[in-house]
Amino acid sequence: MDNNDILRRLRYILDMGDDAMMDIYAKGGEPVSRSEVSDWLKPEDHEQYDIVIDENLATFLNGLIVHHRGKKNGQTPIAETVLDNNMILRKLKIAFNFKSHEIVHLIKKGGQEITESELSAFFRNPKHPKYVALNDQYLRKFLKGFQLQRKGQRLWEEKQKKGS
DSSP: OOHHHHHHHHHHHTTOOHHHHHHHHHHTTOOOOHHHHHHHHSOTTSTTOOOOOHHHHHHHHHHHHHHHHOOBTTBOOOOOSSOOHHHHHHHHHHHTTOOHHHHHHHHHHTTOOOOHHHHHHHTSOTTSTTOOOOOHHHHHHHHHHHHHHHHHHHHHHHHHHHHO
């Protein structure tokens, strides 16, 4: 998956506008402009489309961590210059305080079978002999499951507000 697609999906899943995204980037330590956000979210064939480099996506994910969990030791995390799917999943796990069984559930909800032991291989140190690189399919299914869960949660909350 490319970084632009991941950013688009997270924006949709989290139901964020430009201002919220700019705030998340600022919390990640790198303020961005509305036009930058807009250009990253445009379709690939648009003339103003701009590629989200790994460091930009890492900044956004770090901002999500700070937004949901607070700063670790009061410091803003430094964005990685190289990002892979394993790191993206790890950052989302930290940001939303997901437990392993919750991630397994989301991946299954997205349409892919996985066990907790298979999942644990994605979170190992890359030098570990049992480390497995997370392929795009698993990340895509995780994001799809996360989207389905959040959509269901929002519908339930809206129903509760109407009933109140």
